[in-house]
Amino acid sequence: MTEENKWERVSGSTEEAERIYRKSRSFLGDVWFRFRHKPTALLGFILVVILLVFCLAGPAFTPYSYSEQNNKLASIPPLLTVYPGPEEGSYLYITQGLKLIEVDEDGNLIRQLKKKKDDNTNKQTSFTWDDDTLVYLDYSRLPNTVLDADGNRIETGLKKWNNTYRLGTDQLGRDILTRLMYGTRISLMVAFIAALVNMVIGIAYGGISGYLGGRTDTIMMRIVDIISTIPLTLYVILIKMCLDDGLLSIIIALSSVYWVDMARVVRGEMLSLKNQEFVLAARTIGSSTKTILLNHLIPNAMGPILVTVTMLIPSAIFMEAFMSFIGIGIAPPMASLGTMCNDATETLRTNPYQLFLPALVICIIMFAFNFVGDGLRDALDPKLKK
Amino acid sequence: MKEETAVLQVKGLTKHFPVAGHKVVHAVDDVSFSVSRGKTLGLVGESGCGKSSCARTIIRIYEPTAGKILLDGDDISLLNQKQLLPYRKKMQMIFQDPYASLNARMTVHDIVAEPLKAHKICSSRKEENEMVSDMLARVGLNRDHAGRYAHEFSGGQRQRVGIARALILKPELVICDEPISALDVSIQAQVVNMLRNFQEELGLTYLFIAHDLSMVRYVSDDVGVMYLGQLVEKCEADEIYRHPLHPYTAGLLSSIPVPNPRLAQEKEKSGLEGDLPSPIAPPSGCRFHTRCPYASSCCREEAPELKEASSGHFVACHRIHN
Structure with missing residues (x-):
C-alpha cells in the first residue's frame, strides 16, 4: 500500500467483515490451554497420573501381597x-x-x-x-x-x-512398597467416591436451595449452618463409631457430611446466575426448569464446583488417613496410608522409615491435588484469559 | 387504537417488590397501554423508572402484583408457567446486554435452537439445522458461525444472535429491552434497521424500551413516557417530540444533545433538576411534583389521571387538564 492510496476504501464483501479468523476453541479447550501453561498445575496433574499408575498398575508388578506376613524378615529397612x-x-x-x-x-x-x-x-x-x-x-x-x-x-x-524389599518391611514382615500401593489405592478410592457423592449431593441441595430461593433457601441453608457448627471431624468419628469397620462405612461417613461446603458453593453460584440475562432469556423462551438447571445454571457453575471438588479430595484423603491413624478406619490387614502410619508409631525410634514413607505419600497426594485444584481455579477464571 | 387489532393490552399493571423491613418498591404502578398489530410502542424514561420491570412483568418473568396483561385478547397475567407455555411462543424478548444474555457454555447453534427445543417444533435434527442456519442468515451471520461460542463474537454479532433466538419462533410480540444501549454507535443503527426490516417482513409488534429519545423517535409509532413506575404521557411519536405536554417529557427532550453547537446555544435550558425520588416511598399526589418547575399545591395532594388532552395524546398532568 503506497502513501497515496492509503485512505482509499478497501473493497470487500460483508461476508468478509463477519468472518472470524481466530481459531475456534471450546470452553474446555480454553481451560486446558490455560491449565497446561501453569507449571505447578501441570506438575500436580503429572503427579496425580503417576500416583494413579502407581496404585492401579503397581500391584501387578510386585511379587508380594499386602497381607502376607513373614516374621523372620520383620522390620528390614530399605x-x-x-x-x-x-x-x-x-x-x-x-x-x-x-x-x-x-x-x-x-x-x-x-x-x-x-x-x-x-x-x-x-x-x-x-x-x-x-x-x-x-x-x-x-x-x-x-x-x-x-x-x-x-x-x-x-x-x-x-x-x-535392600534389593528384595525395596522400601523395606514393616514389623510384621510385609513389603512396604506393596502396602503403599494398596494404601494409595484405598486412599484415592475413598477420596474419589466421597468427592463424587459429595458433589452430587452438594449440587442437588445447593442447586435447589439457590434456584428456588426465598423461604426454601432460608430453611435449607439454616440446616446447613446447623450441620456445620459442629466440627465435621466429630461427625465423621461419630458416624464411623455406629458403623462397622471397612471401606464402605468410611465412604458413608465422609460422604454424609462433607457436602455442606459444596452445597454452599453451588447455592452461591445459583443465586448469582439465576438472575443473569441468559437465564431470564431461557425462561422467556419457555425452557423447562430441568433445561435451565442442566443446560444453563450447572454448566456455568462448573468452575467453582470443580475447584471445590479438587480441594475436597485432599481433605477426604487426609480425613481417611486421620481416621485410620486413630484406629477407626480401614480394618486390618487391608493397608491404608493412615493405618501404616499408625502401625509405625510403635517402633518410630528404631524404624523411622516405616512412618516416613506413608507420610511422604500422603504429602505427595496432598500437594498434587492442591496444585491441580489451584491450577483449575485459575484456568476456569475467564478473567485471566490469555 | 382499536381494541380488536391490539396484540398487547396492558390494564392497570402493577408490580411491587417487597424489600427488607416490610417496605415495598413501587416499580410499576397502574400502567395501562396497548400496542396494535405491526406497530411499535416506545417506552422511555430515566433509569430506574420501571421500564424494564414493566417489560419483565409483561413477559411474566416477574409475577404481576395487580392488573391484566392481554395477549391477543387472552389474559395471561394469572396463568402459571405451564399454562403460559403456548403464549411464550407468541412473545419473545431481546435483552439489553449481549454479553450477559448469551450462555457462554453454549454454541450459537444451541442458543438459537433452544426455543425450537423448548416448544418441540422440529421433528428431526436436519430440520432444526436448517431452521437455525436460515435464521442466522437472516440476521447476517453465516453457517460457520453456528458452531462457535458466544465469546468469540463482537457485541453487534452477539446481539444479532440474541435477535435470531427471539425471532426463530416467529412471535407476534417482541419486547426489546434496550436492545442497543450496550452497543457502540456504529452498530446501533445496523441493529435497529435490522429490527425494522424484520417488523415489515414478519409483521412484528414491538414494545421498544430505551432511554435514547432520538432513537425511539426513529423506531416507534407511539411513545409512552414513564416516570417512577407510572405512565405520564402517551401519544404518537412525532407529536410527542413536537408538542410535549408533560413537563417531565419536555425536560427529557431538552436533554437530547443537539449536533449543531450554534443551535444548541439557542436552545432553551429547561433540563431536569434533582434526582429520581425513592420508589420505596414515592411522593404524594403527582409523583413528579418534587422536580416539576410548575408544581402547585394541587399537584402535591392529588394524583393526576392519564387523560386525553388532544386527539390521541394522553397526559397525566393537572396543569394541562385544568
Whole structure:
C-alpha cells in the first residue's frame, strides 16, 4: 500500500467483515490451554497420573501381597548395614531380633542363618553358616556386630540397598512398597467416591436451595449452618463409631457430611446466575426448569464446583488417613496410608522409615491435588484469559 | 387504537417488590397501554423508572402484583408457567446486554435452537439445522458461525444472535429491552434497521424500551413516557417530540444533545433538576411534583389521571387538564 492510496476504501464483501479468523476453541479447550501453561498445575496433574499408575498398575508388578506376613524378615529397612560373611561376596545383616540374614552382593536377602548356641557370658551367639563353618554375632556392646575369622569385632559395616524389599518391611514382615500401593489405592478410592457423592449431593441441595430461593433457601441453608457448627471431624468419628469397620462405612461417613461446603458453593453460584440475562432469556423462551438447571445454571457453575471438588479430595484423603491413624478406619490387614502410619508409631525410634514413607505419600497426594485444584481455579477464571 | 387489532393490552399493571423491613418498591404502578398489530410502542424514561420491570412483568418473568396483561385478547397475567407455555411462543424478548444474555457454555447453534427445543417444533435434527442456519442468515451471520461460542463474537454479532433466538419462533410480540444501549454507535443503527426490516417482513409488534429519545423517535409509532413506575404521557411519536405536554417529557427532550453547537446555544435550558425520588416511598399526589418547575399545591395532594388532552395524546398532568 503506497502513501497515496492509503485512505482509499478497501473493497470487500460483508461476508468478509463477519468472518472470524481466530481459531475456534471450546470452553474446555480454553481451560486446558490455560491449565497446561501453569507449571505447578501441570506438575500436580503429572503427579496425580503417576500416583494413579502407581496404585492401579503397581500391584501387578510386585511379587508380594499386602497381607502376607513373614516374621523372620520383620522390620528390614530399605538401607541395610551389612558385614562381610565367611565367603567371598556374601554379607551378613543383623536383624533387630539379633538374627543373622545372608545378603548377597546385590543386596538380595538370601536366607536366615540357623542359631547354634547363645553364649550369655560373652554375649555372643553362634550361627551355622554351613556344615562346618560357624559365624559369631557379638552383642556385648553397641553397635552389634559380627566377628571375623580371627574372632575380632568388625567395627564398620557396609551400606547396601535392600534389593528384595525395596522400601523395606514393616514389623510384621510385609513389603512396604506393596502396602503403599494398596494404601494409595484405598486412599484415592475413598477420596474419589466421597468427592463424587459429595458433589452430587452438594449440587442437588445447593442447586435447589439457590434456584428456588426465598423461604426454601432460608430453611435449607439454616440446616446447613446447623450441620456445620459442629466440627465435621466429630461427625465423621461419630458416624464411623455406629458403623462397622471397612471401606464402605468410611465412604458413608465422609460422604454424609462433607457436602455442606459444596452445597454452599453451588447455592452461591445459583443465586448469582439465576438472575443473569441468559437465564431470564431461557425462561422467556419457555425452557423447562430441568433445561435451565442442566443446560444453563450447572454448566456455568462448573468452575467453582470443580475447584471445590479438587480441594475436597485432599481433605477426604487426609480425613481417611486421620481416621485410620486413630484406629477407626480401614480394618486390618487391608493397608491404608493412615493405618501404616499408625502401625509405625510403635517402633518410630528404631524404624523411622516405616512412618516416613506413608507420610511422604500422603504429602505427595496432598500437594498434587492442591496444585491441580489451584491450577483449575485459575484456568476456569475467564478473567485471566490469555 | 382499536381494541380488536391490539396484540398487547396492558390494564392497570402493577408490580411491587417487597424489600427488607416490610417496605415495598413501587416499580410499576397502574400502567395501562396497548400496542396494535405491526406497530411499535416506545417506552422511555430515566433509569430506574420501571421500564424494564414493566417489560419483565409483561413477559411474566416477574409475577404481576395487580392488573391484566392481554395477549391477543387472552389474559395471561394469572396463568402459571405451564399454562403460559403456548403464549411464550407468541412473545419473545431481546435483552439489553449481549454479553450477559448469551450462555457462554453454549454454541450459537444451541442458543438459537433452544426455543425450537423448548416448544418441540422440529421433528428431526436436519430440520432444526436448517431452521437455525436460515435464521442466522437472516440476521447476517453465516453457517460457520453456528458452531462457535458466544465469546468469540463482537457485541453487534452477539446481539444479532440474541435477535435470531427471539425471532426463530416467529412471535407476534417482541419486547426489546434496550436492545442497543450496550452497543457502540456504529452498530446501533445496523441493529435497529435490522429490527425494522424484520417488523415489515414478519409483521412484528414491538414494545421498544430505551432511554435514547432520538432513537425511539426513529423506531416507534407511539411513545409512552414513564416516570417512577407510572405512565405520564402517551401519544404518537412525532407529536410527542413536537408538542410535549408533560413537563417531565419536555425536560427529557431538552436533554437530547443537539449536533449543531450554534443551535444548541439557542436552545432553551429547561433540563431536569434533582434526582429520581425513592420508589420505596414515592411522593404524594403527582409523583413528579418534587422536580416539576410548575408544581402547585394541587399537584402535591392529588394524583393526576392519564387523560386525553388532544386527539390521541394522553397526559397525566393537572396543569394541562385544568
